[in-house]
Amino acid sequence: MTRFIFQRLGYGLLVLFGVVLVIFFLFNILPGDPARMMLGQRADSASVAAVRRDLGTDKPLYVQFVSYLNDLSPLSLHTLRPASGSFTYDTLKYGKPLLSLSAHNIMLAVKYPCLRQSYQTRRNVSELLIESFINTFILAIVAMAFALVVGISIGIVCALYKNSFIDRISLVFSVLGMSLPSFFAAILNAWIFAFVLSHFTHLNMTGSLYSVDDLGRGEYLDLKNLILPAFTLGIRPLAIIVELTRNSLLEVLSQDYIRTARAKGLSPRRIILKHALKNAMNPVVTAATGWLASLLAGAVFVEYIFDWKGIGLVIVNALDKYDFPVIMGAVLFISVILIIINMLADVLYGVIDPRVRIRT
Numbered sequence: 140m141t142r143f144i145f146q147r148l149g150y151g152l153l154v155l156f157g158v159v160l161v162i163f164f165l166f167n168i169l170p171g172d173p174a175r176m177m178l179g180q181r182a183d184s185a186s187v188a189a190v191r192r193d194l195g196t197d198k199p200l201y202v203q204f205v206s207y208l209n210d211l212s213p214l215s216l217h218t219l220r221p222a223s224g225s226f227t228y229d230t231l232k233y234g235k236p237l238l239s240l241s242a243h244n245i246m247l248a249v250k251y252p253c254l255r256q257s258y259q260t261r262r263n264v265s266e267l268l269i270e271s272f273i274n275t276f277i278l279a280i281v282a283m284a285f286a287l288v289v290g291i292s293i294g295i296v297c298a299l300y301k302n303s304f305i306d307r308i309s310l311v312f313s314v315l316g317m318s319l320p321s322f323f324a325a326i327l328n329a330w331i332f333a334f335v336l337s338h339f340t341h342l343n344m345t346g347s348l349y350s351v352d353d354l355g356r357g358e359y360l361d362l363k364n365l366i367l368p369a370f371t372l373g374i375r376p377l378a379i380i381v382e383l384t385r386n387s388l389l390e391v392l393s394q395d396y397i398r399t400a401r402a403k404g405l406s407p408r409r410i411i412l413k414h415a416l417k418n419a420m421n422p423v424v425t426a427a428t429g430w431l432a433s434l435l436a437g438a439v440f441v442e443y444i445f446d447w448k449g450i451g452l453v454i455v456n457a458l459d460k461y462d463f464p465v466i467m468g469a470v471l472f473i474s475v476i477l478i479i480i481n482m483l484a485d486v487l488y489g490v491i492d493p494r495v496r497i498r499t
Contacts (some may be wrong), residue, residue: 147485151478158474163207166463167200173258173463210253211471219244232256232263254468259460264468267453272435272472274348275442275449279434281365282372287427290377294384295411301389309381316378322440325371329444332367342367345446368445372438376430383426387419428484432477 174182174190191197195206209215210233217228226246228236238249254264297306333344346364351357391397392415400410442451450469457465 144486147482151482154478155474158471159208159211162467162470163204164200166467167203210255213249213252215248215250217246217248219246254471255464257457257465258462259465264464267465268450268468268472271448271450271453274447275435275438275451277348278365278368278372278438278442278447278449279431281369282434283376283427283431285369286373286377286380286430287423289373290380291384291423294381295388295416297381297385298388298392299407299411306385309385313378313381316374319374321371321375321438322444324374325368325441325444328367328371345444347446347448364445364447368438368441368447371441371445372434376426376434379426379430380423383422384419387422388415391415391419424484424487428480428487432480435473435476435480 173194173196174187188197195203198206215228215233217226219226226241228239228246228248230236232255233248233250233253236248236250240247251265254268256263257267260267293309297309300306329344332340333342341363343364346361348360348362348364349358350361350364352359388411397410397415400414405414438449439451439454441447442449443455446452450472453465454469456462457469
């Protein structure tokens with residue numbers, strides 16, 4: 140099992156390096172001068188040159204890439220500034236080093252990975268993403284929990300009552316849920332539940348996890364704003380989980396050991412929960428981890444329509460302002476989330492089914 144985990148970790152690190160490579164060179168060959176974006180098109184040449192020097196964009200591309208890797212790495216090398224006698228480690232940029240070792244003119248620092256600073260706000264990108272990710276994380280977990288609990292329950296009922304009215308009507312709703320685009324579902328749900336039925340639901344069309352008090356008493360937790368975006372995000376994974384649970388459970392229920400369990404007189408509930416459901420969960424786990432990864436990556440349209448202050452809304456605003464460090468940091472942040480969730484899914488497969496470890 141340990142070898143299996145380290146093998147998956149190695150694959151994840153290789154994928155992460157490839158993502159870093161693509162992100163850096165893609166955004167550095169795009170048209171546009173960061174210095175001009177920060178200072179405006181009427182800035183003088185001296186100011187533009189100073190900002191380019193500060194950002195490091197005046198250096199060759201391979202030097203910029205090495206510097207970018209140095210920023211991202213938890214282990215970074217820094218040289219001594221001859222003029223000031225201090226190392227090039229910038230505490231405003233990287234934060235206080237966790238550990239540092241120096242010898243001659245070189246310092247090795249252990250630090251948190253740095254995603255650089257926003258061109259527009261001059262804030263660290265890491266802080267912006269962490270603040271917004273908390274809201275996205277809560278939204279994604281609630282949406283996925285709703286999809287799993289309701290989807291598995293409906294899937295079990297459909298498998299037990301195959302070809303019944305419940306089974307057929309759930310199939311219709313599953314097809315509709317899978318084919319309905321997220322942005323259209325968000326607009327439709329906001330219009331129906333927060334506009335037409337607002338007198339009954341008391342829901343807001345837009346709003347985030349925290350709302351501002353009208354009486355000037357600051358922010359307060361407003362959980363009702365979570366209902367519509369979570370429901371909208373959960374519709375598509377719910378539809379897929381219903382079908383996967385139903386089909387996988389029907390296949391498992393046709394196996395010989397299930398017939399043997401029935402012949403021994405075990406109750407249907409015991410057969411389903413103890414014997415059949417566990418073996419039917421592999422495709423559901425695959426779908427759930429994939430959908431959770433995509434939801435954590437930022438449901439851009441849903442967050443934008445409901446004005447949910449998550450990582451998707453940050454990406455939209457950064458694209459609108461050509462804030463490349465925020466976009467690069469967000470893409471890298473999302474990639475790390477996807478890699479971690481896929482690694483955890485592989486480990487979970489290995490726990491559920493030991494044959495997965497043997498095949499790899």
